[in-house]
Amino acid sequence: MFRNRQLMAVVSGHFMIDVLNSTGAVLLAVLAVPFELSNAQIATALTIYLLIGSLSQPLFGLIADRFQGKTLLLAGIGVGWMAFFYTMVALAPNWTLLLPMFLLAPLGSGLFHPVGTSSAALAEPDRASSATAVFFFGGQVGMALGPFATGYLTGRFYGLGLLPMALLAFAPAVMLIISGLHQRGMVHHASGARSKNTVITMARWLIISFIVLVAVRSSIQAVYQAFLPKLFSDRGWDPTMFGLLAGVFMGAGAIGQIVTGNLADRFGMRAAIVWPLLLSVPTGLACFFTSSIWGIFAACIVTGFLVGGQHSVLVVHAQRLLPVKQSFAAGLILGFTFASGTLGTWLAGHFADQVGLQTVMVAVTLLGIPAAALAITLPGARR
Secondary structure, three states, X not given: OOOOHHHHHHHHHHHHHHHHHOXXXXXXXXXXXXXXXXXXXXXXXXXXXXXXXXXXXXXXXXXXXXXXXXXXXXXXXXXHHHHHHXXXXXXXXXXXXXXXXXXHOHHHHHHHHHHHHHHHHHHOHHHHHHHHHHHHHHHHHHHHHHHHHHHHHHHHHHHHHHHHHHHHOHHXXXXXXXXXXXXXXXXXXXXXXXXHHHHHHOOHHHHHHHHHXXXXXXXXXXXXXXXXXXHHHHOOOOHHHHHHHHHHHHHHHHHHHHHHHHHHHHHEHHHHHHHHHHHHHHHHHHHHHOOOHHHHHHHHHHHHHHHHOOHHHHHHHHHHHOOOOHHHHXXXXXXXXXXXXXXXXHHHHHHHHHHXXXXXXXXXXXXXXXXXXXXXXXXXXXX
């Protein structure tokens, strides 16, 4: 059991960061009618939001490595930034004022994620992988609860429904800043030689396969997270219901991270990634073609568990391949993961206006098959 206050501080910050990050798809689905938003507008706003949050992470990670011993303080500033701009989003009366506030908010996420990831590993250096898994678990729980809370509150109060969540985020921001003022610099004992040797001895095509795998898998998850609310909003569902559906999808992914991490440690990354990706195809299709509401929820829960559980495993593997500074390494892989998922979301939104949202969701689900083929190149139980 983890008792480290630093770890608990960054986990609570990650929870609130991703609560706010997860509100966008539901919020825009609710505001689509009063603000007259098209699928392309929603996709473009979400794409720019995610690109700002993801592409800024390597830069913030590089800057953070110059301020060793101040990672918690920087993490607190990141959470506070998001809390402030989401407060402004909640108070915005129209799309013209809401959009710039919405697009400034992810800079806080871009700052928090690399310093939070490295802080989690440094908090428990003897159990860095487990501590990182707990860190990502906190974020996934936030991603799961955010859509449901957003659907319930915005369904009744529209944009003002975000205000309680935005104000609540100031609490971990203050906690992190206070902890950061008393933080001491720590040395991370990374096995740089082993990582360097791994990179040198791996064939170039294996690395390329891994990069493509990350891009395709993150696109599948990102499209589900972005458009599940809109798909079922178009079917006439109440905001509380499609917000709950998006929430349980991401909540299942949080549980999947813990399970998949244990499977990877026991059976190797290959088995932990290939089989879930293959199984996610029939369960994902069931999300769209099952007529029963209970069946839809069950299929989406299983799909979220299978797809969402692989994120932390792939991030940890990528960090082991990067013999660079910790915050920069974390920012680089997380930035690429989110950016590639963002591009997939943007493409999906534009194709959805042409051929229909459900058709696009089916096509994205089928990407699990080539992704599983790429995952065969990952390390097995014996490295």
